[in-house]
Amino acid sequence: MKHLIFSILLLLMFKAEAQSSALAVADSLYIIGNYSKAINEYSKVGGLSAALQIARSYNAVGNYEKAITQYQYVVDEDVENQLAQFELGKLLLKVNRFEDAKSVFTNLSNLNTTNPEFQFYLGEVNRHLDATGASLKQYKKAIDLDSTHLRSLFQLAKHYTIKQERDNALTYILKGLNYYENDVSLINLHALVLFNDAQFEKAIPLFEHVLELGEDKNYVYEKLGISYNKNWEFKKAKEAYAILLKRDDTNSQIYFDLASVYQKESKLDSAKIFINKAMAVQKPIFANGYNQLAYIAREQKDFKNAFKLFERAHKEDTSDALIYYNIATTYDQFGTDLKKKLGYYENFLKDYPNQHPYYYETAKKRISELKEEIHFAKD
Template identity: 25%
Template sequence: MEFSHNDNNNLPLSKFESMLKTNHVLFFDSEEFENIIHHYLNQGKIALAKKAIKLGLDQHTTSINLRLFKVEVYVLEDKLIEADTLLNELHSLDPTNEEIYIQKANILSKKDEHQQAIDVLKRALELTDDVVDLYSLIGMEYLFLDQFEEAKVYFMKCLEVDLEDYSALYNVIYCFEFLGQNEEAITYLNIFLDKNPYCEVAWHQLGKQYYALGNYKKALAAFDFAIISDDSFVGAYLEKGKVLEKLNRYEDAIENYSISLKLDEPTSFALLRIGSCYEQLKNDSLAVQYYYRTVHEDPLLDKGWIAITKYYNRKKNYQKALYYINKAINIDTENVIYWKLYSQINQRLNLYEEAERGFKKTLELGNYELNTWLSRGDLLIKLGESQAAIYNFEQALEFYPENAELEYRLAGLYFSLNEIDKGTFHLKNGIRYNEDYAFIIEELFPEVSNRILVKKLLKTSL
């Protein structure tokens, strides 16, 4: 029994805490000690739980349940050898106590011996009529082993016993989703809803499955039923808003997102989506207002900063776009998307050195997309940094060997530096890989394209 501060059940707890203050030893029956220990463990007050266990065992030396609490504390403290030793003693005293098996399985799980834990839990099933918790524990062990079909079976067993075990329901759907079984999840949820038609969680999950399959009308109906079942279900309003956006019903989407804001603390997701809807409705002033609210609510949400930056980008207000992407970078200097936007905006403002710095940072953060290498290299060419451009493209070739776009650029650079052999080598490679990209020479290196050797090599390939 859990103690409550609002009823008389906390009398033993008050009595126990008074005893600790006065050092006068008082008597408690074993069940009172169990409730006291359980309370402290739930509160995370391990030191007080240990005191209660010690005093409890002083008064009830043969209590197996109190000693099981001692095992539980050993496990919490990662004293697995001590826990195992004590469990073996208890098993010899009471081999039919299912709690002993549960704690044994807990130890095995902590050791990553999940299959052995499952075997022990299955033995515990034979000793008790209270099977729901055991089914759930077995399901979790199967999840640790990535055995999702088996996990799904045991979470379903939980729901066969208790239709309101929503934790098990979420886990069942997680298994379906991991296995890519959206259709099977829909079938299961419909059967479940036949038994429990006002389960808002099941309707919500059903809507998400239909949404994943692109069946937006059925998804919308499911979310409506979730709201009918519980009109304060924030998640259903948010998901309904997403569906309405897909159906281009932006005003209705805004209405649902707005309801979610009234029911709970404002979420950056809802604010961002409202901003996006207003932008679709060409209401720029409200769109940007909600983007501002998004980044104010959650300065670490990259989607907020990206939305407001792209908004000003689309409006060709590059100075403001740059201002906001700089603010975003100051908050998170390791965000690749921020640096790519930073580079693109600086390019539009003809700030080539800053743009090149952004692409360099993007590469340093591990974004090795071909376009990043090409964009940075082309900026280095524009800035007259030929050697740096060569180094950039040669690095890129390690990731994209036999790439014509890189080869033509290297050819142009080497010819411009009068390194004829290297230029010829790379030009021949470019022609061999894809002669359609030969225009790169003329576009980026017009002086090189007029050279007799280059014209001859290009003419030969035609």
Template identity: 30%
Template structure:
């Protein structure tokens, strides 16, 4: 009767009453169902220490139940700990003290190699530690018994993404979308994976999907502006570049620079100069913007000597760096400087005649 009352209160959301009746139903390990449900509700109510005690008592009686280890692991994970690290501890002992819940998750998997939730928790744990080989091992183990587990697939996709395996990341993020998953995170990371592999049109599709979740996200607009520059859809690049500036807090040097590049490709030299100057006002050390300013001036200014000075200033500033002799931008700047010098010399010679 107490168990039925506890379940009824839990179903209608009066959880304090449910806890009271569960406590009366869960009088010992013989009442295993009541104790299990009681422990889970204690976790829901953030009474982690009490939940830990309940599942420890159950495990003393039922030592081979994998789900009891998993539930106790949940309680331990969320419980605050005062941990003292002993330098003489072994790696295993240190892990037990620092992350005691991992031992329970591992025990759950040892007892049931198909325990999806325990495998998922372990995979996330190793993902945070950047131990990608372990993530993939656990994920593929879970997918053997449940090939459409979206939590596991998401963790696997992130593992490949963060270690830079773009093709594999694309495969698993696409799988998530095939299974009906759609979040800003998924579309953004899939879009970025396409971007890195220079699949610009596919990347644009995903960033536009991500934008539906956050229409005023300056980063998404900024990335779309760069992508549209790559596909030479300059009208769309201009639109998203302006939105990126509108929605972003300072600094804006990269957004101004990207927009100046859009106007440069459109041969709108006045706006290109306007936004490259704004970029440099935000960040005078933006090398790309400095070089772009010289190029824009080359097409916009009539005063050849003023243009020449921009190239000369750029060359003088960046010739002092350690890798200057390998810098292709410096090489282009020097070639243009030399050509301008010849043009100015020839023009002045013609005037003297």
């Protein structure tokens, strides 16, 4: 009997050693990225640990359906296995199976209520499902569990920046930057909040810092160009736009913005050149170009030409109430026909009711004055 027990123990020991050896081989293949061979070796070993590694291997080679099947097997066999569920949930999110991912992360959040990552990913799932309120709630829960959770802070800051809720955005931006002052995403959001709030002088050094941190993107130069221009730093504005034009000389908006810089410097001939360049590459609407040329002509007291340019802009874009208002006021400045002046203002009120309240009230006042002038002219 003792010999039998000893033989059984010896057999089990040899089997465990063989299994351990096979697992070591499989692990060594997995570590160096030889995933297909690793899968074969793990299949020989068997067991939940090997199944989890097979799932990870399939995930690594991009065979997501087989990876999900393996993860699901592990989870079904061990419902308390949070690691397998976590990896499964992230994979389901990656392949856009949002409802399935939501089920996994909801379960994880219930299993472990103190893990901020589970709350964050549940927030991510809800964000993709357009359940904004639920996603914000989960991000806030993650921050309650870990006040330094940068990804949750970023998502909240981004949401409130897009909604232009300045104070809420700054609350989460500054919290995040307090923990990691060189987080380029949060610095970028900080700059955008100030930019949207017309605090261009304060936004400039933040956009510049974003560039220093390697975020060499066109939109940063675009915002910097506008900010420099608004802050009367014309040389820097031109430098920013020059960089953009080197990258893309077919973007009409860059030419328009550059023309605005020259116009602000009262270099009107240069402004015209860039407006014409913008119109040369603009497709298909030229309203913006004609409109800006009209403003320059009016600034040069060339009211008749300004009037013609505003009319051309209006033909390109009849939806813009301000363009038609400019037609009326420009003709009012040089025209002699009182009834024609009156007609333009009346058409403005008729075609663009309740748009631009200030201009609407100004037009009504001018109509009263013109009617009075016409009446006295008859007398």
